Structures are given as C-alpha cells and as structure tokens.
Amino acid sequence: MSVAAATSIDPVTVEIIRNALNAAAEDMNATLIRSAYTPIIYEAGDCVVALLDADHQVLGQSAGLPIFLGNLETCTRATEERFGREVWEPGDVWILNDSYLGGTHLNDVTIFGPVFVGELLVGFTASRAHWIDVGSKDPGGSMDSVNIFQEGLRLGAMKLVEGGRHVRSVMDTIAYNVRFPYPTSGDMHAMIACITMGEKRLQELVARFGLDVLEAARDEIFRQTEQLERAVISAIPDGVYRAEGVLDNDGIDLDTPIPIRLTVTVAADTIDFDVTESADQAVGPVNCGAAQAVSALRVGYKLLVSPDLPGNGGSFRTMSTQVRSGSVLGAVAPAACQWYFSHLGLLIDMVAKALAPAMPDRVAGASHGDSMIILTSGNDPRTKRDFVSLEATVGGWGAWDGSDGESALINNVNGSLKDIPIEVYETRYPWRITNYRIRPDSGGPGRWRGGNGVQREYEALTDCTVSLWFERSRQPAWGLFGGGDAIGPDVVINPGRADERRVLKANGLRLRAGDVVRCAAGGGGGYGDATERPAAAVLDDVRDRYLSAEFAQAQYGITLPIA
Template identity: 30%
Template sequence: MSQLDEIRMQVMWNRLISVVEEQAMTLLRTAFSTSVREAGDLSAGVYNAKGEMLAQAVTGTPGHVNTMAEAVLHFIEEIPRDEMYPGDTYVTNDPWKGTGHLHDITMVSPSFKGEELIGFFACTAHVVDVGGRGFGADGKSVYEEGIQIPIMKFAERGEVNKDLLRILRLNVREPNQVIGDFFSLAACNDVGHRRLVEMLDEIGLPNLDTLGAFILSRTHTAIMERIAGLPKGAWNNELLTDGYDQPINLAAEVTIGEKSVDVDFTGTDAMSRWGINVPLIYTKAYACYALKCVVAPDIPNNAASLAVFNVSSPVNILNAERPAPVSVRHVIGHMVPDLVLGALAKALPGKILAEGAAALWNIHISARPAAGAKGRRAEVLMFNSGGMGARPGLDGLSATAFPSGVHTMPIEATEHTGPIVVWRKELRPDSAGAGEYRGGLGQVIEIAPADGHEFDFSAMFDRIGTPAAGRDGGESGKPGKAMLDDGTLLRPKGWQHVPSGRKLVLHLPGGGGFGDPKKRSEAAKAEDVRKGYVTETK
C-alpha cells in the first residue's frame, strides 16, 4: 500500500468513527428513558460482514460496547444469512447473549449496499423497566426479573413486529417509555447505515472489506507492540465486596505472555442466590476494559485490540450460568476493573491508580400516592457515583463514574420523571482516602417523596462494608452509608420503603489515596481545607 493510500485509509477510518458517533447521538437525542438520554447508558458500533467490530462510538459504556462486540456474533449464529433482508432489525435482552441483564436492549441491523451484505450496526441501551420484580437484586432466578426476549426480528424488511410490541406493552410498567426506546434504538442503527452507504459511495468503495482489513491490521500491529513492552509473568489479586447479605470475595490471576494478556477468575466465590451474579460476557467486558486502560488506552477499541485479551473463569459469581438471577450484575461487574488493576499494580508498581467506589450507586424508585392521597405513580431511575481512586501524580476525580463512564443525571430531569424531590446533592467532606495524592470524594444525596406520596426503592450499593483500598501507602476511602433521615440504617441491596414525610439519605463512598500521606504537599493540604474537601478538625 502506497503512503497516499495509507493516508486515505486513515482518513476513512476517522470518517467511520464519525458515522458511529452520529449513530450514538441519534439514540441520545431520541431516547425516552433518562438513563439513556441524560446519563448516556448506551453503546453504538459498526461491524464487518463477519461480525467483527471495526469502530465504536466514544459515547457509551465499556459494559455495553465490549459485550456488544461478542453479542453481534450470537445474532449472526441465530439468524441465517438467507433470512436477512434490507430493512431488518434484530433484538434481544438475553443476559448471556446480550449485555448481562434483562434491562439492556441490544439491537443489530444488517447493512446492505444493493444486494450485498456489507456489515452490521449494533446498539444497546438500558430501558427503565422490563417487568418482573423491577430493577433490583431480590430475584431468585432470571425468570423473576422481567420479560426475556430471545434473539428475534424487531422488524423485517422495514415492517415492525407488532406482536412483540403488544407483548411488551402488557409486561412492563412504563410501556410508552420502553417502546419509545425500542424505536430509538432501531432509528440509531438506521442512521448509521445511511451514513455508511453515503460514505462508501462518496469514496468509491463497494463495501467495507478494504477499510476493515486496514483497521484491524493496523490495530493488531500497534497493540502487539504494546504487549511486547510489558513485563512477562503472572500476578494475583483478591478483592472483597459487600455482596447481598454476606461479603463476596473476588480473585483474579493476570498472566502477561508474548502475544496475549490472560485473566483467570479461579478462586472467586460461588454464584449467589440473589441477583448480583454476573454472566461471563459482562465480566469479560470489564476485564478487557481494565487491561486496555493500562496496555493501550490510546489504541482504538475494535475486534483486533480486544482479541489479545483472553478471559476465563470456572462457574462462579463472575461466570453465572442460566437461570441465575443477574439483574444487578453491574455492582459486582464494576468491581472487576479494580480487581484486575490490583494484579497489574504488582506487575507495574507505581503506575496503577488506587481503588475507587467502582459500582454505581443506582436507585430505582417506584413512587405512588400515599394512603388516602391523590397523585401519580412513576418509575424513576437515578445513577449516582462515588469517588475515583487517586492516580499516580494526580488526585482522584470526585463523584465520577469509573469504570462505567455514565453521566450523572441532572436533578431537574430526574424530578420531572416522577413525584420525588432531591433535597441535597453535594460532595461529601472527608470521604476521600488520604495519600500523597488524595482519592476522589463521594457525595451526600437526600431524596424524599413529593407531598402526598411514598416510594419503594431498590438499593444497588456497595463499598459500605468494604471501602476502596489505597495504593502504595495511600489510605482507604471512607465507606458508604444508606439510611433514613431519622437515622434508621438501610441495607445496601434490595427493595426497601421510604414513607411519606421521610427522606432517603445516601453517603456515597470515596476513592482510595495513592502514596504516603506524609508526602502530600502543604499547598495541596491547604487547598483541600479551603475547598471543604477536608475539614479543619481532621
């Protein structure tokens, strides 16, 4: 390939990334659920005709993007090529073939140029409700957790499956929002397809073969160079999480070889009887994300960059088998990066950030009028974040969603969706782990039912009994706490009640510190006190 051809291919690669960015923005702008529209809990990507991911949108979460990279292959396996037509869109929320739990809807659309299948577009989004027990950890099997949609056609030749819509409408609590999100997902893929065909016509390519081969070959070369520069060997780490009603221990061994990095989760505790289990497809997604953050953060995420990471596990809580309950799989799943990074810290001392809050402090609120009062019912979903761990040379980010990367939902948008009032939402002083570099702060959040209402809420919290550990001499962050405003302590997981006139008070955990606290500069200490991050009396 000539230098001019290579430059041309690089420009087209950037164009392809812009195509999937527009794909994702379509979903953001048309989605009904606040989890998608405001928090960006979604993913979008383009794949070649073999189902290999060529490009992903920057907008989105690793748990969606990296699971979707594998999920597209499941769609290709289940829907024969001679049953794929222009105008088709396929759908599933199968936790083991999609993204790990029923609340995520994955849609895949074949992309045809004329009569030739040239690739696929795929997208995923978290919808507000899928029926069953609702979004929570209380289920005893996946059958209790909501409606299961096998891999099937949402639309064939542009004709939407009306039977599927009728089934959905009778099985979910917020049918207009959910069905609206289904159409948003389908529209997202359609926009990607149209832009791709326009791009190929403009540059005179018949399909994605040449460009796809260029993308994957260049990525493979780049990431193999990075692996070659890593120390070789095997390193282990363990991490304790709160679990549901008893702590759960996670274990990992990271092995860096000549051509791959392998992660094995042997030694991790067995599956739980509660809905905190994690299908392996989701565990793989976050293990690969942690590895890529260290090995090749600047190399594009596609099939070639993911292929060098191998993730395995016996059956346990990180490789849960059907029909295990998995609704809140993200809580344990979000701990996987800290677990893997802890092993890498032994291979690369002084270069890996401290542990952080990790799991989102999601709250699903089911609000209703109090006895004898008039009002409205609503399902409200909030995403909240604790502090990140401190980094080598930098303080941790406060109230930041790592590793998921989702945004915090604006209070105004949250209150608009249901009869609740957010009375307080601010950084939590003294919650960060001390160190030469301070951990990120958690938050204090107070939520109450609106006048004349009460609500049940599903707690999906962690780092209450097991705080985020510091690194290289840094101190642990402060653990979280959930309670009512009268001081009544609440459980970290499961459905619970907030009566009319009471407030739910959440103290989100802080991130661990990095390095010896005695080495923190006097200027940084004074700035922490001035900003109220650390109190005068500490």
Template identity: 30%
Template sequence: MNDQKIIHDAADEIDPITFEVMRSIFEFASDRMATVLQRSSFSPILADMLDFSNAIYDADLQLLSQAANCPIHLAAMKFSAEEAVKCIGKDNVYEGDVLVVNDPYRGGTHINDISFIKPYFYKGQLIGYGVSRGHWMDLGGGGAGGQAFSTHIAAEGLRLPPLKIFSEGKINQDLLAIIMNNSRTPHFIKGDLQAHLGALRGAEQELQRACDRYGIDTVSKAMKKIQAYTEKMIRESISKIPNGVYEAEDYADTDGISNERVKLKVRLEIKDTSIKVDFTGTDPICKGAINSPRANTISAALYSLQFFLAPDAPQNQGMFNPIEVVLPEDCWLNAKWPAPTIGCTTLTSSKITSAIWQALAKAIPEKITGSTCSECNWFVASCTSLDGKTDVFSDLPAGGWGGTPYADGMSVTMDPLGNCMNMPAETAELFFPIAYEAFELRKDSAGAGQHRGGLGAIFKVRFLGGGELGMETSRTIEGSPGAAGGLPSAVQRASHIHADGTTEVIGGVDSRGAWRNPLLSSHKFASGDVFMFESTGGGGWGKPTNRSVNDVLEDVLDEYISIEAAREQYRVVIDPVTLTVNEAETTRLRGQAK
C-alpha cells in the first residue's frame, strides 16, 4: 500500500497537458506497431486478415498501451512477456535483443500465436518492452495449421520455450532454420519475422523520442499516472453495477474425442469497485484439443467484461487491476501439459464471453446484448495446385452479433475474440488454388427478438486441385442464446459438396437428424469439390412479439427471415403472393402469445 501511494504521489507531478500528450504518444506507439506489421508482413493471415496484436509495457511489464487488434491476444501477451523475461533473466536481456515464445503453458494461447518481446532502453536504462504477437499460418503438427485435433500438444506443431531470436541485433540463424524446417509455409516466415521486428522497432523509436523531449523521469511518471487514471475509471464503472453474485453456463459441442458437451460455468461476484470471475464448477481438462491455457482464459474474461465497463478508457494495466480471475487446477480452462490447445482461442474464448455476458444479463439487463455467434469458425486447408504445388489456405467465416437493447445485432461480424477480417476473395484466389463461390447472408440464421440478432453467412469455396481441410467450430447443437426474452440463433453446419453435386454434412446435424463431430482434421477434398459453411447469427434481445409488425415485414422483404419464421417466431402473418401483412390474423396470434 505504501509503495502504491509513493507511485501515485510521484505521478501526480505530471500536469494535465503533459498527461494527455504522453497518453497520445503511448497510444500512437502501439498503433504504429500495428500499421507496420500489417503493411510489411508476407502472409495473408497477417497482411489481410489482421490476426495479430501489438502492445507496449513499462519496465515492470505492466501494460501501457495496446493497439485495437485481437482482444484474445492482448491481455494474454503480458503473461508471455513475463515468462520470457523470467526465463531468460532480466539481467541477461540487452539492447537489440528480441525474445520469442509460443508455448501455450508459458503465457501463450495456441501454438500458432507466436510472440516477440523486445526490451526498450534509453541511454542504457530499461524503459519498457514491446510485444508483437501474430498467428503464423503453419508451425507444423499433424494437420495443416496445427489442426490435428489429437490428444497431445505435440501433434499441434513446434512449441518454443522462451528463447532469443535476436541477440544484440544479430539473428539466431539456427533457431530460424528450426522454425522454417517445421512449417508447411516456410516462404512466409522470414518476411513475417522482419515485419514483427519492424513493428517492435517502431514503438521503440516513439518511446525514445518521448524520452529525448520530456526526459526519462517524466515519461516514467506518466506511465504510472495513466495506469492509475484508467483503474479509477474502471472502478467507478464497476460501482454502478449492483453488488451480488451472478452465474451462467455455456458449452462446447464436443472436445473432438467424446460426443459429450463440455461445460463452462462462471460466477461473477460484484463487490463495490471490484469483480471476481470464478470458474469453479467447470468441467475437467479434456482429452481433445479445446483446452484453454491460463493466459488465454484470463484474457477472454477480461476483454468480455471491458465491453460493459469503460471501453473508452485508455487501454492499459488499470483495466485489469480491479478484476480477479479464479481458475480451478483441474479444469479445461486451465490447461496443463500435455493437454492440446489448438481450439482455445477460436472456440473456447468465445464461450467464455457468452457465459460472462449471460451472467451480466442478470445484473444489468438494460445494457446487455444477446450472445454473438460465439465462434470464430477457423478453418485451415492444405491445397494442391494442378501442377502439384501445395500451400496452406485459411479463413474465418464470420457470424452475427446479438441484438441489443437499442437495435438489431450486426450481421457477419467477427466474434469479439478476434477483431480480424475475412480473407479477401481476390487475395485468396491470387495466392491459392481455390475459387470463392459464395459469401452471402444466411436467411433465418439470427435469433428472433424485439431486436433480432445479426445474420450469419453462407460461405463456399471450391478446391481447384484438391486439398485437406481442418476446422474447429461449434454451435452445431444449439444456437447462441438470446437475452431479455430473445430467442437463440440457428445452428451451424459444415458440408462437403462433391464435384457431381451430391452433398454430405461433415460437421453438425444433417437432414436426417444425425450429428457429426464439427472438429475436423485433414478432411479430403478432390479437385472440383466445394467446402460450404453455414454460420449462425446472434441471439435475439427482447420478446419477438414486441418487434414491430412493419420491421418483421421489412425483414421478410429483405430476405433476412422467411414467411414461415415471421409467423412461427414473431406471430406476424404475411401473404406469400402479395407480401402484405394479414392484420386480423396477426392481431389474433399476437393476442394468444400474450
């Protein structure tokens, strides 16, 4: 407590104008990292899909600023940086060094998310760190992109402990050779590595310029004051939530090995200006590859809460200080070696968000939304061209967000975990032997409500020379929950359309009601075959019968919902020929619903 008071007293010496200038410098430094990484990276998953994150930290490895990149990476990167500096030794880290780690059990998420950590010095004095994390297309394993969905982490690719990839500015060629030797896409690696290095150097230049202009003491004091400022904003926001205990559950359809659903339970304890997030009661570690490392789980819990706290506050360590996360030891949200984790970011974190939002709906129903599609729907495919060359292609078919107390949900938008983009069709077809055939809104995919959820999509891609596809997805048994009386969304489904036109469901429920495991690994497609995925929308908000009749009619005319759904879910009867509302029958049905 005394140490904290000393820090705050020293920080108070910063005047308001200098405070704002320094805050802008820190934010610009992390934003510059993101710009450099996107513009200079080689692989489409970084350059076009933006599956990366960047942040800067103070000398104590407390978050100082982060770019608006992937939420699931951002809070987790601190754990990777702490593990790397602890392992290498703070006294063994020098100017020009860059550390690398992707071990899920050492602050990582899944193996493809690789973190680079650079210490920043000013005239020989450590002033902070930069961390740049990116999802690399492939780092080996039993399936393209690591999607082996096996029972051991070794099947998911090359797992790096904290190491130096650069020592005082000189690259470790042996380590680089090992990484390239263990990838299906070595042609991207050198370029992506240099892009991460460029990003880290960009932020370093901004911090050093700040020290040149304002002095290292002022910069250091500003760091602490900005963190304290954010913490004050977050605590004030928490104080507006009624004290109490709020619980909820959500599920993964399967761990890929068992056909049983995997439960996630969360208990939010709101007390004055703090929140405890307790996952006691969650199912044990799974055999399959959806286990979440501690850093990933904490990151998901933290970003899920920030949506409803103070999202406009400067993003730094102050966001997290009022929040405590409790994780049981034997829990699939606290993965230990050798539990596989490939689905942890894309499948598991989205269920954490959904559960937390359902719990918050009991505390602040006037602010909460229906659940999003709660999936990333990440697929990876090795694809072969007609001349026999192979590459690795990936995409993230997005779904809808939940309805809100104020408006309908957004359609075809990445789940909160990612903040990524879909692969542009032009880029995909230029790089890979595939052809996009559809990416369109999916009728009747959204949860009904006074404010309906956003719509999901129908996605189709044709293999021009064959390939093998791996995918993680869920929401194939039940859709995403609604809020305040809103209905759940539709279920998701993955299908294989053969070149002769026959279709088989390869993930989810088929036309006969049979369910197939949606965690796919190395599913083979022949030349001319099509992969189709039908994503879900978001859950609805409010009772569907409270939606205006005119809005329901507009949704039918826009082909967002069918005439059948208008009658069954909204109790609005529309003539299929004239496309007008039968007002008498609608009044009768809505009267019965009340």
C-alpha cells in the first residue's frame, strides 16, 4: 500500500485500531497469567505475548519483558523459512525453544499459531514464558553448564496442536523429560489458551473493520512510528560513538572477565549498532543467540528514541545491527546459553553510555543491570514433594538529568517482571524470608542520586540446595557527567557465623535447615557532580534511610545533625 493510501484513512479509525490491537495483546497476556500454574508466570510475570500480521510484523505486544522486544516474530519466520509458507493450517499450534533461533535459554518456551479468517491467513499469535524446569542436568537450570545438551530439552519448531487436536506424542515427550510434568503441562495449556484468545481477538477485528481497513490502519501506524523515530535519529549529530563493558566471568573461569564492545554509527536518519568486536562465545552459560543481541540493542535504542511508543512493525526501520556469529552475542551450537541475559543488560546500558555525549538529556546512569538470580531446590517436608524456586532480585536504576534513579526495580532486561511476594514464596517453598529492605548507600552519588538496591535474606527450613547468578561486581553501574558509580552485588551465606562465606555464582550449594542466604543487589549510577546536590535533598535521603550519615559526609561533604 502506498504512503498516500495509508495516510488517507480516517485518523480516528487508526487510533481505535491501534488501541484495539494493544488491548487484544493485553487480553492474551491476562489469559496466560490467570491460567498459569507456576509463580514465575502468575506472580512474577515472566512472559510476553504478541499479535503479528501475515508478514510476521508486530501489530500489538503486551507489557512484559523488553528483552523479547520484536523477537517473537523470529520464531514464526524461522518456522516458515524451514517448512514453507504452506505449512500454516487452521487450528494448528506450534512450540519452539531452540536457543539459537529464539535467542534465549531453553526455559523460555515460545508457543505460537496462525490466524485464519476462512481460508485466508491474516496473522499469527505468539506467547513466550519461562518454564520452571525443562530437564536440565540440575533442577530448574544449571549455573555451570558448558554445552546446550546439559541445559534441557531442546525443541525445534514442531506442532503441539494439529487441526485443533492435541499432538499427544509431543506433549508426552515434554512431560517425560521435565521434573514437574503437572505444572509444566498447566503452563503449556495456559499458553495455548493465550494464543487462542489472540486468534479470537484478531478475527473479531477483521470481522468488525474488514481486512482492507485493518491493513490500512496498520500501514499508517507503522508509517507514523517510522517517521517519529527517524526524526529523533536525525537530531543526533552524525558520528561514531563507542562504549565498552565487562562481565565478571562466564561462571566457569571465575577469574577472566568477558569484554562487550559496542560501536554506534549515526548517519543522517539512520543508526547502526555493531557488537562484532565483543568476546568469542564462552565456555560457560553466558552466551545468547544473535536474535537476543538484536533485541537488547532494540531495547537500548527504544529507551532513547521512542520510549512512549508501543513496539510495532514500524519500529526499528531506521536501525541496523551487526552481530558476529560465534561470539558471546551470536552463539552457535553447542554453546551453553542458560544465563544468556547478563551481557544483554550490560549492552542496554552501554547504548546510553555511548550516546550520552550526543543525547545528554535522554540518557541515564547505568542500572544494577542483571537479574541476580537465586534458584533453590529440594524436597518440601510439608508436602513431601520436590520443589524448585527461581527468583530475580530487584536493584537500583541510574539517575538522569532531572531525577534520582529509582530504587528496588527489576533490571531493564525484564521490564514488568516482579519479585515474588514474601507471602507467596513462604507458602509455596520451605523458606522463611527474614529481611527485605532497601540497601542504603548502594546507589551512586551525584547531583541526581542513583537508585538503591535491596537486601533480601532467606532462611532454609529444610536441607536443600541453592544456586546463584549475581553479576556486575567487576563493573558496577557507572555514573554519567560526573556522577559516581554504584556499589555492586553481594551474597553472603550464613552472615556473622563461623562458616560465613561470600559467593556470587554457584551451582547446587548444599544447605542445611537453619542456614541463611543474604542477597544484596547493586544500585544505579549517579548523574552530575555530587557537590551540586542540595543539602536538603541529602538530608531527606538520610531521614528516609536511602543514605547513611557517614555516606552523606564522605560523598556529599555534608555533616548532618542526625544520630
């Protein structure tokens, strides 16, 4: 359709359809969350859904994990490329979790299906959610895997439902290869219900407006998005911008950092992101498929260019990406990918760092940057059943020109993901959470202060194991324009006892009932010179226990009359 044809559609109709598409995606997401069986989905919200058109372009996407931004269509495209356009049939539902196609770890399962009106293919619906266990060598996932085969059941694109009938052989294969078949099956069927809801909503929109009007509105929405993004890029001075960061290690060789390098080239109304100079794929599970590197760069781009616009098929037309096959950001088989997200959070912060000289009013200091995972497993004496829990830890975000950073938020990879409420956690798992609070002094100082991390303390009520994946200690969140760096993460086993020990990454540590794990997440970077922060703001921070009086004295040079 021509631009002239697209712009001739009634703007009111365009807005109605724009919001209807996003509302349809939210309906899908609500169906999934309300139907799911495991807290990682129904409490934490580790999921995302999307409606796609017949050309695999995003029509509407729910709030969810930004790291899946513009990524679900990768699965439908890959399926079509492998099997041909004619593979799509009414009533079919597909499943895929291949790390090198979807880009994430095997626990992130994508379920998707075509949408037909009569015999005409009009689009696709897709959902992705974290499954608590997919048969890895350790329950829930391994922090020390060295190849994909240790990480669980790997599924290329295959039919889960064919012509409206369940493919029992595939469903049984999944059930026989996971440790918790009942809740896994429940989550799988919740995802099927989710995409069925999306199918219904898209068919309703076609019936209400007609396919021609719907496609005209789509084209106009895409055109507007592209135009707005090109305008922002055009305002950035042409040039080459660079940033570099490091991961602590790959979880196997704990002494060797992993460099991530980004080059951003702006020319007129186009922008290119190049990560080809980043490290080769690692032995440990810090690798990701190229699709996820692209997704992370899209998140970094969107935070600066179009943060108020929902993602759609018109997004990212002005950007290009360069990812090297065989690198830590473009892994190939059999690279381990279990904890694929650490360098992605780092990369998102690096986009802002690289472009800070050109966009000082839009960038923020770095965030705490990682999911900071605590995973526990064992047998619950209350139920006599095995359990696996997995939780991300919230932390501090960076400050920007005009505001302090937020405290106690999930990292920028995970978006609307939530930590599990204490009441739910203690009900579902044999742990007692004895302490949960803001971690004072963890945010970087500045004219605008970085947000603080949190401290969360777990007491084991039974013998069990704990696995940890805490990152960004070697390079905590940095500040910008004179702002100070934040404090990094810290995990202590049995603090204050004779057997106290500190560890950030571990797989299957054995604990006994009564042992304590104290997890502390880092803060966000500051913005601007700390000497310019008003004394009244520092005083308020001390009163609110965001800062200690000692920190206020050392970092801001202010002696406060507070005990």
